[in-house]
Amino acid sequence: MGKQMRKLSDDDLHILSVVEKHERICIGLPVDPDWAPIAEHLRRLAKWKYLIEDATDDGPAYTLSQAGRESLG
Numbered sequence: 001m002g003k004q005m006r007k008l009s010d011d012d013l014h015i016l017s018v019v020e021k022h023e024r025i026c027i028g029l030p031v032d033p034d035w036a037p038i039a040e041h042l043r044r045l046a047k048w049k050y051l052i053e054d055a056t057d058d059g060p061a062y063t064l065s066q067a068g069r070e071s072l073g
Contacts, residue, residue: 006048008071015041016050016068029059 008016015038019025031039042062046053050068054061064072 008050011041012045012050013072015045016064016072019051019062019068020064020072024061024063026056026058026061031059 019042025042027035027039027042042051042060043053045051045068046060046062049065050071051062052065054063
């Protein structure tokens with residue numbers, strides 16, 4: 001039996017669709033307080049394996065993982 005994926009919220013799916021549209025998202029460091037909730041959301045989706053997080057000189061960059069693509073249908 002395969003590992004069950006998390007139930008994604010509408011906000012999760014929206015963020016994944018934005019990453020898909022732009023192919024790669026990097027919001028930079030230090031994170032402006034207005035962007036902090038989005039930065040945390042990106043980190044959480046990466047922890048859940050829906051995004052791939054790569055370290056860059058400007059801060060973490062995110063791309064969709066296979067699971068992220070599959071969740072968008």
